[in-house]
Amino acid sequence: MGLNPExxxxxxxxxxxxxxxxxxxxxKAGYPLHVYTRTASKAEDLVAxxxxxxxxxxxxxxxxxxxITMVGYPKDVEEIYFGEDGxxxxxxxxxxxxxxxxxxxxxxxxxxxAATDKGLHALDAPVSGGDIGAREGKLSIMVGGDKDDFAxxxxxxxxxxxxxxxxxxxxxxxxxxxxxxxxxxxNMIGVCEALAYATTTGLDPExxxxxxxxxxxxxxxxxxxxxxxxxGNFEPGFYVKHFxxxxxxxxxxxxxxxxDTPGLALAYSLYKRLAEMGFDEKGTQALYKVLxx
Amino acid sequence: MGLNPExxxxxxxxxxxxxxxxxxxxxKAGYPLHVYTRTASKAEDLVAxxxxxxxxxxxxxxxxxxxITMVGYPKDVEEIYFGEDGxxxxxxxxxxxxxxxxxxxxxxxxxxxAATDKGLHALDAPVSGGDIGAREGKLSIMVGGDKDDFAxxxxxxxxxxxxxxxxxxxxxxxxxxxxxxxxxxxNMIGVCEALAYATTTGLDPExxxxxxxxxxxxxxxxxxxxxxxxxGNFEPGFYVKHFxxxxxxxxxxxxxxxxDTPGLALAYSLYKRLAEMGFDEKGTQALYKVLxx
Numbered sequence: 301m302g303l304n305p306e307x308x309x310x311x312x313x314x315x316x317x318x319x320x321x322x323x324x325x326x327x328k329a330g331y332p333l334h335v336y337t338r339t340a341s342k343a344e345d346l347v348a349x350x351x352x353x354x355x356x357x358x359x360x361x362x363x364x365x366x367x368i369t370m371v372g373y374p375k376d377v378e379e380i381y382f383g384e385d386g387x388x389x390x391x392x393x394x395x396x397x398x399x400x401x402x403x404x405x406x407x408x409x410x411x412x413x414a415a416t417d418k419g420l421h422a423l424d425a426p427v428s429g430g431d432i433g434a435r436e437g438k439l440s441i442m443v444g445g446d447k448d449d450f451a452x453x454x455x456x457x458x459x460x461x462x463x464x465x466x467x468x469x470x471x472x473x474x475x476x477x478x479x480x481x482x483x484x485x486x487n488m489i490g491v492c493e494a495l496a497y498a499t500t501t502g503l504d505p506e507x508x509x510x511x512x513x514x515x516x517x518x519x520x521x522x523x524x525x526x527x528x529x530x531x532g533n534f535e536p537g538f539y540v541k542h543f544x545x546x547x548x549x550x551x552x553x554x555x556x557x558x559x560d561t562p563g564l565a566l567a568y569s570l571y572k573r574l575a576e577m578g579f580d581e582k583g584t585q586a587l588y589k590v591l592x593x
Numbered sequence: 594m595g596l597n598p599e600x601x602x603x604x605x606x607x608x609x610x611x612x613x614x615x616x617x618x619x620x621k622a623g624y625p626l627h628v629y630t631r632t633a634s635k636a637e638d639l640v641a642x643x644x645x646x647x648x649x650x651x652x653x654x655x656x657x658x659x660x661i662t663m664v665g666y667p668k669d670v671e672e673i674y675f676g677e678d679g680x681x682x683x684x685x686x687x688x689x690x691x692x693x694x695x696x697x698x699x700x701x702x703x704x705x706x707a708a709t710d711k712g713l714h715a716l717d718a719p720v721s722g723g724d725i726g727a728r729e730g731k732l733s734i735m736v737g738g739d740k741d742d743f744a745x746x747x748x749x750x751x752x753x754x755x756x757x758x759x760x761x762x763x764x765x766x767x768x769x770x771x772x773x774x775x776x777x778x779x780n781m782i783g784v785c786e787a788l789a790y791a792t793t794t795g796l797d798p799e800x801x802x803x804x805x806x807x808x809x810x811x812x813x814x815x816x817x818x819x820x821x822x823x824x825g826n827f828e829p830g831f832y833v834k835h836f837x838x839x840x841x842x843x844x845x846x847x848x849x850x851x852x853d854t855p856g857l858a859l860a861y862s863l864y865k866r867l868a869e870m871g872f873d874e875k876g877t878q879a880l881y882k883v884l885x886x
Contacts, residue, residue: 405794428808442804465804467796475794479801483787483810489856490779494772497843500852501698501768503761508772511735511758515721516831517776519812538809550790559793560884563782566859591853 303366303455305330310456311364313357313380313387314401315342318427319370321434322400322460326368327351329459336360357383361390366453367397373545374404381411393419396453400441402426402481402542404549405474406556408444412470421449424470426477427461430537438462442480444472478550484521485547486563488587489570491521495529496591505530525585536583543584544571596659596748598623603749604657606650606673606680607694608635611720612663614727615693615753619661620644622752629653650676654683659746660690666838667697674704686712689746693734695719695774695835697842698767699849701737705763714742717763719770720754723830731755735773737765771843777814778840779856781880782863784814788822789884798823818878829876836877837864 308331312323315337323346327333333351335343340353347353354360357380361367367387369380377399381387387397388411397415399408399422408424415422423445433439439461443450450466457464467476494517498505509530513522528534547568554561570590577593579586601624605616608630616639620626626644628636633646640646647653650673654660660680662673670692674680680690681704690708692701692715701717708715716738726732732754736743743759750757760769787810791798802823806816821827840861847854863883870886872879 428805428810430809433808440804440808463804463807465800467800467804472796475791475796476801476804478794479787479791479796480805480808480810482790483783483805483812483815486783486786486856487780487810487812490776490783493779493854493856494776496852497775497847497854498768498772500850501771501846503765503768503772507758507760508769511733511756511760511769512721512773512776514756515726515733515773516723516813516817517721517773517780519776519780519814520809521812522776524809553794554790557793559789561786561790562859562863563779563786563856566855570855 303452306332308365309334309363311336311354311360311367312370313337313360313367314370315346316370316372317431318434320346321431322368322370323351325437325459326456331456334360334364356385357387358385358390361387361395362392365392365395366456367391367395368400369398370400372401374407374549377401377403377407382414388414388418388420391420395420396449397422398425398453400425400427402477402546403474405471405478405553408474409471412445421446421452422470423449423453424473425457426473428477428480429461434460441465442467442473442476444468444470444474475553478546478553481543481546482550482561482564485567487519487521488584489563489567491519491526492529492585492588492591495526495588499592528583529585529588534579534582534586534589536581538584539580540571540575540582540584540586541580544568544575544580547571596745599625601658602627602656604629604647604653604660605663606630606653606660607663608639609663610724611727613639614724615661615663616644618730618752619749624749627653627657649678650680651678651683654680654688655685658685658688659749660684660688662692662694664694667700667842670694670696670700675707681707681711681713684713688713689742690715691718691746693718693720695770695839696767698764698771698846701767702764705738714739714745715763716742716746717766718750719766721770721773722754726754734758735760735766735769737761737763737767768846771839771846774836774839775843775854775857778860780812780814781877782856782860784812784819785822785881785884788819788881792885821876822878822881827872827875827879827882829874831877832873833864833868833875833877833879834873837861837868837873840864
């Protein structure tokens with residue numbers, strides 16, 4: 301099987317904000333696109349543009365050469381892959397299964413083993429770069445799995461991202477995404493505390509950003525989310541509820557491997573408190589509200 | 594008094610790694626340079642180049658138009674300004690006093706009040722940018738004090754830095770530097786935990802950096818200190834012992850203004866533990882050793 305557009309049918313499961321843009325990129329590149337998503341209405345635009353709608357993951361899996369999943373939580377991934385109506389039981393021999401959901405590394409390993417046993421090729425390939433990265437095909441894609449499989453689907457990844465790295469064997473993509481979320485977690489505390497300190501001590505936070513954002517305190521979060529915090533804009537780029545999910549996965553892995561992650565644990569508890577305050581549908585920068593309210 | 598080079602005698606107190614490079618910049622710009630530092634040998638190079646050595650802060654203060662201090666700890670600042678042999682008691686009427694040490698905002702306010710009472714002009718102007726920034730005259734300078742005083746000494750700041758911001762009244766420079774350190778503190782935990790997770794789960798940390806350092810997890814610390822951690826290089830850019838001092842000041846202020854800073858408190862406790870492990874003369878990236886040892 302080659303992965304030439306037009307000869308490779310892509311089945312895309314999970315048409316959310318990210319998934320829709322990613323599926324759209326692949327369709328534009330010429331790949332015949334099959335779609336399934338829990339809320340059918342979300343796929344309407346893609347279907348209007350020529351994508352084929354399937355009523356179940358099983359039906360889609362049977363008809364696709366490459367199956368990409370971009371769903372919500374590990375339990376959704378588990379259901380989509382291992383359920384009766386799932387991908388493992390229904391995919392064509394030799395098909396490529398790519399989970400791009402941010403999910404559990406251990407689950408990724410399980411999918412890989414089950415897929416391999418059935419003559420299927422599985423990769424875990426979570427992304428970062430958000431809705432804008434997805435829309436512009438500029439995601440960072442962190443991949444775990446076999447080298448040959450990676451090489452085969454690389455042209456497809458190249459439609460979705462610009463920073464594509466095979467990180468290692470199955471699960472390594474998810475582990476790398478966890479590193480990404482761990483680094484963000486504590487940094488978000490620092491960004492919010494710095495701005496909370498600024499406003500509480502009577503500084504002008506915009507002037508403070510001017511002094512500190514280009515030096516050793518500089519970060520993507522400080523430069524991109526700092527101004528939103530100052531403007532009182534807590535709308536989601538990245539959802540609090542999803543970040544809590546990701547940190548929960550990372551904490552579980554850390555516990556299993558015996559790694560102490562006090563910063564991650566603190567961030568998790570602060571974000572849980574934020575969710576309890578009613579901010580779970582807001583953006584991660586809303587953490588500021590835990591400190592100043 | 595104008596601040597033209599050649600007509601303005603600068604008295605520089607504190608010839609450490611930072612102070613020496615900064616004094617050197619001013620001498621090169623043509624300002625007559627007076628120096629005092631506790632360990633006289635540290636000033637030898639500057640004296641050989643034409644700086645005038647003074648045996649006490651008092652003697653230097655009496656002979657200088659602008660007095661710049663770049664010493665170690667708030668207690669050193671207090672002694673240099675308020676001691677019997679200190680600047681406030683001995684400076685010439687109308688002199689400009691600029692403390693560039695990272696020190697207590699409350700102490701900066703006290704210096705400002707005492708200076709104003711005596712017809713002196715005081716500014717707090719801590720910096721970031723490290724030894725390299727000092728050597729290249731590319732520091733970020735965060736200034737607190739009166740607008741007119743800031744305008745008067747600006748040409749001098751422009752020899753030392755490229756990002757020079759008057760942040761507000763006396764103390765605001767120090768408060769801004771605290772924001773800088775607060776943002777760094779939690780971020781360092783995130784950087785170290787992310788790399789500790791990477792190595793513990795069997796990833797290649799250099800590949801991980803390739804995936805995560807340019808996106809939402811990206812930061813100055815991740816890009817600049819991450820590679821040092823991976824290389825096992827814990828030599829100081831910025832000393833653990835100085836960072837502990839700075840975080841201690843920030844925690845004190847936060848307590849006084851009633852601001853909860855759990856990330857800063859966690860970082861402080863982890864760095865204290867690191868110092869107890871014998872790493873207080875190492876660089877801040879050594880925090881990694883608290884997590885993986």
